[in-house]
Amino acid sequence: MTTLVAAEAVATPLSGQPVVRPATPADDAFVEDLQAIAFGPGRFARTAFRVRERFPIDPSLSLISEVDGTPSGSVWMTPISVGGMKGYLLGPLATHPNFRKRGAGKLLAREVSKRALARGEGHFVLLVGDQDYYCPLGWVPTTPGNIQFPGPVDTSRVLLLADDPELAKTLTGSIAAFEAGV
Ligand SMILES: CC(C)(COP(=O)(O)OP(=O)(O)OC[C@H]1O[C@@H](n2cnc3c(N)ncnc32)[C@H](O)[C@@H]1OP(=O)(O)O)[C@@H](O)C(=O)NCCC(=O)NCCS
Secondary structure, three states: OHHHHHHHHHHOOOOOOEEEEEOOHHHHHHHHHHHHHHHOHHHHHOHHHHHHHHOOOOHHHOEEEEEOOEEEEEEEEEEEEEOOEEEEEEEEEEEOHHHOOOOHHHHHHHHHHHHHHOOOOOOEEEEEOOHHHHHHHOOEEOOOOOEEOOOOOOHHHEEEEEOOOOHHHHOOEEEEEHHHOO
8 A cells, every 4th residue: 555655656747847748639739839939930941840841740759748737848759861770850849938947848858759769760869959958968969061951050959869879970861751761
C-alpha cells in the first residue's frame, strides 16, 4: 500500500509544472495561434518552413506541453535524411508567453528527441536554433556549410543531436526525404 501511494505521488504532475503529451487534432487551433504569436508572419519565409513544405511532419511526433491541463507549448518533428542517413528536423518549438521559463521548451525538445530516436530508424535530430539554448541539452554545432538547406541559413545555428559524437562534424549533404536514407 505504501509503495502504491509513493508511485502515484511520483506520477502526479506538480501544480504549475509543465508535462508533455502527444498532440491531437483538438490542439490544432492552439498550435496555429502559438506559432503565429511566437514567430509572427515571417514564419512562412523561414528556411525550416521550406523543409516542412517539402517533407511532411510526423503527427505522431507532435507533442504538447500543458500546465495544470492548459496547453502551454508545442513541438513538431519532420523526418528527413541528410547524405543518405535518416534523421529528424526539430521545430518549430514554441512556448506560449504566459508559460515561459517553467522548463516547457527544454522538456519538449528533450522528450520529442528521445521518442524519435527510440524508434531506432533515425540517427540524429537536426535543428536551426540558438546554441545557448540547445547546446546544454546535448546539441552540438555542425561543420559550417556541410548540411544544405533549401534556403539561406545561419550555419552557426545548425545544430545536431546524435549518439555518435562525430556525426555533427561529418554529416554532409542536402536535406532529402526520410525514405532516401538508411
Ligand atoms: C525559446 C522558447 C521555446 C523557450 O521556451 P521556455 O518554455 O520558456 O523554455 P524553458 O523554460 O525550457 O527555458 C527557459 C530558459 O531558456 C532561456 N532562453 C530562452 N530563449 C533562449 C534563447 N533563444 N537563447 C538562450 N536562452 C534562451 C530563458 O532565458 C530561460 O533561462 P532561465 O532558465 O535561466 O531563466 C520560447 O521562449 C519561445 O517560444 N520563443 C519564441 C519561439 C522561438 O524562438 N523558438 C525557438 C526556435 S529555435
